Amino acid sequence: MRNILFINLSPRTQGTSSLLLQKCADYLAARGHLTKLLPLYPSLKDKAQLLKAVNEADTLILGGPCYVNTFPAETLTLLEELSFHKDVLHGQSLYGIIQGGMPYAHTHECGLALLEIFGLKCNVNYKGGFVMGLGAMLNGEPLEKLLNGKTVIRQFHIFAEHISRNEDAPKEDYLKAQFHVPVFVFRIMAIGMNQRMKKEFKKHGIHRNHKSPYLSED
Numbered sequence: 332m333r334n335i336l337f338i339n340l341s342p343r344t345q346g347t348s349s350l351l352l353q354k355c356a357d358y359l360a361a362r363g364h365l366t367k368l369l370p371l372y373p374s375l376k377d378k379a380q381l382l383k384a385v386n387e388a389d390t391l392i393l394g395g396p397c398y399v400n401t402f403p404a405e406t407l408t409l410l411e412e413l414s415f416h417k418d419v420l421h422g423q424s425l426y427g428i429i430q431g432g433m434p435y436a437h438t439h440e441c442g443l444a445l446l447e448i449f450g451l452k453c454n455v456n457y458k459g460g461f462v463m464g465l466g467a468m469l470n471g472e473p474l475e476k477l478l479n480g481k482t483v484i485r486q487f488h489i490f491a492e493h494i495s496r497n498e499d500a501p502k503e504d505y506l507k508a509q510f511h512v513p514v515f516v517f518r519i520m521a522i523g524m525n526q527r528m529k530k531e532f533k534k535h536g537i538h539r540n541h542k543s544p545y546l547s548e549d
Contacts, residue, residue, distance in 0.1 A: 333497070335359055336388035337368040340395025340406045344370045347469045351428050351461075351487070352394045354474070358491040371395075371409055378412060386419035390426070390494065391455065393446060396467065397431030397439040406442075410449050417453060424497055425455045430466030434510045439464065459500030461490045465510055479510045 337356055341348040349370075356366040367384060374381040385391065393409075395402045413420060429442040443460040450457030465477055474480050474487070486508035493500040532539060 332363050332365065333389040334365045334387055335367070335390040335392060335494070336384050337366065337392045337394065338374070338409070339368065339370045340393055340402050340409070341370075342372050342403060342405070346396070346471045347430055347466045348395045348428070350469070350471050350474070351430060351463065351466075352392065354487065355392065355394075355428070355491050355494070358488060359495055362495045364495065371405055375405065375408060375412075381409075382412075382416050382419050385413065385423075386421075388423055390424040390497070392426045392428065392494065394428030394430075395442075397429050397433075397442055400438070400441045401445055402429065402442045406445070410445075410453075414449075414453050420454045423455050424494075425450050425457045426494055426500060427457075427460035428463075429460065430463040432465065432467030434464040436462040436464060436506055436509050458498070459490075459493070459502070460505075461487060461500065462505045463487075463508065477510075479508065483508045 335356070337352045339349050339352055343349070349368075352368055356368055360366045367388075369381065369384060393402075393406070395406065398404075425446060427443045427446040429439045431439045433439065439462045443462065446460065447457045449455070463483060465479075469476060474484050477483055486504050489504050490500050493504075529539075
């Protein structure tokens with residue numbers, strides 16, 4: 332039996348990231364492990380309790396959505412806080428779960444790479460992760476509603492079993508869960524997403540040809 336801490340990196344406490352973490356926690360609890368799930372954003376207001384939970388854990392599982400190729404920005408706040416308090420890091424196993432709207436795994440893998448680098452620098456053993464595409468379309472709904480739901484569930488259970496055994500979780504497991512979108516469907520999706528972005532820009536008074544304020548010399 333091991334003490335496993337789950338941290339939801341999403342600003343939403345009831346979205347798809349929470350769903351995946353809870354599903355993993357339920358699987359591991361059924362196998363006799365102690366599990367605890369913390370939402371990151373409220374926990375950052377009580378860092379002492381957060382650090383205590385990390386210190387007590389044998390395994391850390393960080394999960395969240397993919398925002399612009401990696402986890403939400405507050406993830407870096409968490410990792411920096413842990414790096415400032417390395418006394419709570421004592422060789423725990425570390426796994427990551429990242430999900431996003433794009434169907435292909437490689438568009439979300441940067442989040443796992445972030446955790447791997449953190450592990451190398453801060454005395455934790457990164458042991459792999461799980462990537463799920465089309466996650467943003469679920470919005471917290473059951474995984475069965477995904478087009479490839481049965482495959483995702485099967486491969487996710489394989490991932491959770493690796494955690495239960497404290498094993499490395501190979502990349503091949505989540506690649507087998509990847510949904511392969513036909514080219515013509517992908518083009519239709521791209522057109523639709525671009526149109527949606529243009530509408531959002533217009534709604535907020537942003538013109539795509541305007542010079543970025545981040546490039547200003549002021």
